[in-house]
Amino acid sequence: MQQRRPQQHFVRLRRGTAGVAVLLAVMLVVLGAAAPMAASTSGYWVSASFPAAGNSRFTPSLAVDPAGSRIYVPHLLYMNPGNVTVQDAATGAIQATIPGAMGTLGVVLSDDGSRLYIANSGNTQNPRNQGTGPGIVQVVDARTNTVTASIETDRGGGRLTLSPDGRTLFGAMYEGRNVTFIDTASNAITAKVPVPGQPGGRVAVSPDGGTLYVGDSYAGGVHVVSVAERRVVKSVETGCTSNSDLTLNPSGSRLYITGCMYPGTLGIVDTGTMASHTIPLTGAPGAVAFSPDGGKAYVVDSSENGHVLVLDAATETVAATFPVGRNPTGIVVTRDGSALFIVHGGSAVSRVDLVENGRQAFSDVPAGAPFVHEISWLSNSGISTGYPDGSFRPLESVQRDAMAAFLFRKAGSPAWFVPPAVSPFKDLGPGDMFYKEITWLAGQGITTGYDDGTFRPRAPVSREAMAAFLYRYATTLAGAPAYAAPPTAPFTDVRPGDAFHREVSWAAAAGITTGYPDGTFRPRAAVSREATAAFLYRLTNPDKPMPR
Numbered sequence: 001m002q003q004r005r006p007q008q009h010f011v012r013l014r015r016g017t018a019g020v021a022v023l024l025a026v027m028l029v030v031l032g033a034a035a036p037m038a039a040s041t042s043g044y045w046v047s048a049s050f051p052a053a054g055n056s057r058f059t060p061s062l063a064v065d066p067a068g069s070r071i072y073v074p075h076l077l078y079m080n081p082g083n084v085t086v087q088d089a090a091t092g093a094i095q096a097t098i099p100g101a102m103g104t105l106g107v108v109l110s111d112d113g114s115r116l117y118i119a120n121s122g123n124t125q126n127p128r129n130q131g132t133g134p135g136i137v138q139v140v141d142a143r144t145n146t147v148t149a150s151i152e153t154d155r156g157g158g159r160l161t162l163s164p165d166g167r168t169l170f171g172a173m174y175e176g177r178n179v180t181f182i183d184t185a186s187n188a189i190t191a192k193v194p195v196p197g198q199p200g201g202r203v204a205v206s207p208d209g210g211t212l213y214v215g216d217s218y219a220g221g222v223h224v225v226s227v228a229e230r231r232v233v234k235s236v237e238t239g240c241t242s243n244s245d246l247t248l249n250p251s252g253s254r255l256y257i258t259g260c261m262y263p264g265t266l267g268i269v270d271t272g273t274m275a276s277h278t279i280p281l282t283g284a285p286g287a288v289a290f291s292p293d294g295g296k297a298y299v300v301d302s303s304e305n306g307h308v309l310v311l312d313a314a315t316e317t318v319a320a321t322f323p324v325g326r327n328p329t330g331i332v333v334t335r336d337g338s339a340l341f342i343v344h345g346g347s348a349v350s351r352v353d354l355v356e357n358g359r360q361a362f363s364d365v366p367a368g369a370p371f372v373h374e375i376s377w378l379s380n381s382g383i384s385t386g387y388p389d390g391s392f393r394p395l396e397s398v399q400r401d402a403m404a405a406f407l408f409r410k411a412g413s414p415a416w417f418v419p420p421a422v423s424p425f426k427d428l429g430p431g432d433m434f435y436k437e438i439t440w441l442a443g444q445g446i447t448t449g450y451d452d453g454t455f456r457p458r459a460p461v462s463r464e465a466m467a468a469f470l471y472r473y474a475t476t477l478a479g480a481p482a483y484a485a486p487p488t489a490p491f492t493d494v495r496p497g498d499a500f501h502r503e504v505s506w507a508a509a510a511g512i513t514t515g516y517p518d519g520t521f522r523p524r525a526a527v528s529r530e531a532t533a534a535f536l537y538r539l540t541n542p543d544k545p546m547p548r
Contacts, residue, residue, distance in 0.1 A: 044310065044322040045373045047339075047353040048380035049540050050092025051412035053085040056347035057125060060287075061106050061159065061330040064089065064341055065113045065142070068334035072107045072116060074100070075347055079124045084116070086145055089341070091382055092349060092412075096145040101136040105158035109142065111166050115184070116140040119171060122155040137171065139187055149187045153180050159202045163209040163227075172199035172214050179203060179214055179225055191230050195223050204246040204255060206271070213246050213255055213271075222246065222257070222269070236274060238267055247288040249297070249313065256297060258285040266299060268316070279316050281309055287330050292337040300328045300342065304545040308342065308352070323541045324350045326479075346479070350541075351380070362392035369394070371530045374537040383409045383536065394530035401434040401457035403466075403532070407446065407473055408437040410536065417443070425455035432457070446472040463513075464500040464523035466532070470512060470539055471503040478539075480546040483509070491521035498523070509547035512538045 056075035063072040073085045082104025086096040103121030110116075118138040135157040139149040154176025161170045162184075169182040177198055181191040200217030205227075212225040216235075224234040238257060245258045248271070257267035265278040266285045286302030290313070297311040306328040310320040327345035334341075340352040360366055361379035369375075375392055378384040383406050386392045398406075408414075419436040420443075423429055428438060438455060441447045446469055449455045461469070474480035485502035486509075489495055494504050504521055507513045512535055515521045527535075 044308070044320055044352060044354075045377065046322075046324055046350045046537075046541050047377060048090075048092070048351040048382075049325065049377070050087065050349045050351075050381070051410070052344075052347040053087060053092075053094055053412070054083065054097075054347055056082075056345075058105075058345060059329055059343050059347040062332055062341060062343040062349065063107045063109045063116070064332050064334055065109060066111070066335050067113070068336065068339060070095065071341055071349065072109065073343060073347055073349060074104045074107050074118065076104050076125065082120070084118055084140075085347075087349070089339075089351070090380075098138075098140055098145055098147065101138065101150070102133060103135070103158070106160050108160045108162055108169075110162065110184075111164075114142055116142045117160050117162070117169055119157050119160045121158045121174070135171075135173065135176075137169070137182065151182060151187055151189065153189070154178065154192075158200075161203045161205050161212075163205055164207055165209060168209075168227075170203045170205060170212060172201070172203045174198055174200050174217070179212060181227075181230070193225055193230050193232070195225070195232060196235065197221070197223075199223070201259070202246045204248045206248065207250070207252040211271075213248070215246055215257075215259075222255070234274070236269065236276075238269075238276075245287045247290070249290050250292065250294040254313075256288045258288065258299075266311075279311075281318065282321070283307060283309075285309075286328070289331045289333045289340070291333060292335065298331055298333065298340055300324075300331050302328055305542055306342075306344070308340070322352075323543050324352070325541045326545075362386050363390040365392050365394055365530075371534050374533040375530060377537050378406075378533045381410070382413075384533070392529065394528065394533075396529055397460035397526040398529045398532045399457065400455065400459050400461055400465075401438060402529075403461050403469060404437040404441040404447070404457075405434050406532065406536065407469065408440050410473075410540075411477055414440070425449050425453060427454040428457060444472075444476055446476060460526035461532075462524050463521060463527055464494075464504055466527045466535060467503040467507040467513070467523075468500050470535060471506050474510075474539060474546060481548045483547055491515050491519060493520045494523060506547060510539075511543055 054075040057078050058076050069089050071087050071089050075082050081102055082100040084098040085094050087094055100118055101120035103123040105121055106119035108117050120136040122133050122135040135153040135155045137151040137153055138147050141148050154173040156174030157171040167184055169184055171180045173180055178192040178194050183190050195214055197216035197218035199214045201215040204213040210227050214223045221238050222236045223232045226233045247256045255269040255271055264281050266281050267278050269276040283301030284303045285299050287300040289298045295313055297313050299309040299311055301307040304326055306324050306326055307321050308324050309318050312319045324342050325344055328342045329345050330343045332341050338355045342350040361376040365372055365375050417440050419439045424442050475482055483506040486505050489501055490505055490508040
């Protein structure tokens with residue numbers, strides 16, 4: 001548990017003025033004697049990972065339906081209209097794609113889940129030509145996933161909030177310098193409340209619907225708006241930026257603020273007295289979500305090696321920290337508190353099951369088994385279906401064709417890929433199992449096969465080949481930087497000049513492998529299926545940035 005440090009006070013009222021590894025623990029010791037990763041002591045694990053469903057430039061938020069069965073992920077596209085994907089919350093499968101307008105940024109669902117509202121800022125993301133038109137709020141019938149209305153607003157609106165009774169939609173308009181009120185029955189704009197400075201980030205609404213809290217990206221403050229009076233009644237200087245995420249706890253007694261001027265801090269304002277303080281946290285707090293009872297605050301560390309910090313709201317101390325993958329930007333909790341969904345910068349999504357996180361995915365991997373979480377993640381993410389008899393066979397060596405299938409599914413089983421009519425390998429034909437997956441692997445440059453023109457699909461994957469597969473996948477598809485091989489290898493049996501010296505060294509530097517206790521890597525030894533699950537999990541949810 002993290003110790004609390006001296007609090008920093010940062011709020012001042014003003015009137016009418018404007019004011020950002022635990023590594024694999026002894027993972028590869030002796031086949032069949034692997035130990036679970038130490039990170040499991042946090043009690044939190046990424047239960048499933050869904051790859052990006054579109055070429056999103058930035059994704060600041062997502063929504064989940066009341067039943068927790070569907071998620072809505074907005075995709076902001078450079079100089080093009082965006083869209084929102086409707087995805088199965090269990091598998092990540094795309095159920096529908098809703099066309100957006102220019103600058104698609106935020107989504108919010110009505111309380112009953114029947115209507116989805118999409119914020120489109122009108123900005124192109126082109127520094128030389130930021131805007132081509134007004135902002136647009138789209139109203140979507142969530143039962144049919146069709147747009148039923150488009151409401152023209154001022155440009156610059158990116159985040160929306162609904163009143164607790166669902167009758168009014170609020171949006172902060174950055175360039176219009178106002179908070180826009182929209183009547184949800186008529187879809188008509190009923191008010192534009194001027195806000196000093198420039199409103200940015202999220203608008204938070206009190207549980208009684210009477211008060212709005214709006215971030216000021218120009219003067220670094222929060223403006224308090226009376227909904228009934230339709231005016232700013234108070235302004236609070238916080239030093240926070242346009243990236244501020246304002247989140248009220250369920251009772252409305254505390255306003256949590258990210259993006260503050262102090263690095264690695266979370267601001268908390270008592271909404272009754274407006275007294276405030278900050279909590280020092282690790283990383284870059286970027287978004288906050290609460291458990292339904294308000295007892296826990298889940299705080300996203302939006303840095304490259306992204307984590308979620310679990311904050312005890314009563315004591316304001318960090319109870320747990322766990323990795324969730326690179327650059328998380330938004331977080332939401334299901335209504336029943338059973339799961340977290342985290343969206344990442346490129347629109348990939350992670351799911352964390354808060355109930356039954358250790359459930360048995362395969363008949364031969366019971367709760368408490370080594371790597372049960374990593375193997376469950378492999379199953380939940382759709383990367384492995386196991387064998388027809390319901391087993392996973394964790395101690396068997398992973399075959400090269402199965403490895404191709406794992407990586408193909410990890411990439412989202414790209415629908416655009418059409419396997420070639422002529423195989424690139426002498427020992428692989430179009431009718432063979434995993435032909436599509438293996439030829440995709442070759443097409444992406446992740447495998448080149450053997451010098452004799454074969455792929456050897458049923459051969460076990462060696463440890464050095466595993467390092468090469470993962471390195472090429474990470475640098476080709478996952479945005480990891482290219483890595484320069486060090487002059488000295490991290491293992492005694494891997495030397496500069498060896499075929500996979502760079503890839504093995506990268507795997508060690510990335511925290512994907514620690515090798516054996518005697519300092520060796522044993523590059524030509526086979527890799528077990530349970531170790532493969534752990535390798536892929538650590539690649540997806542790193543504890544530290546990928547090495548350069």
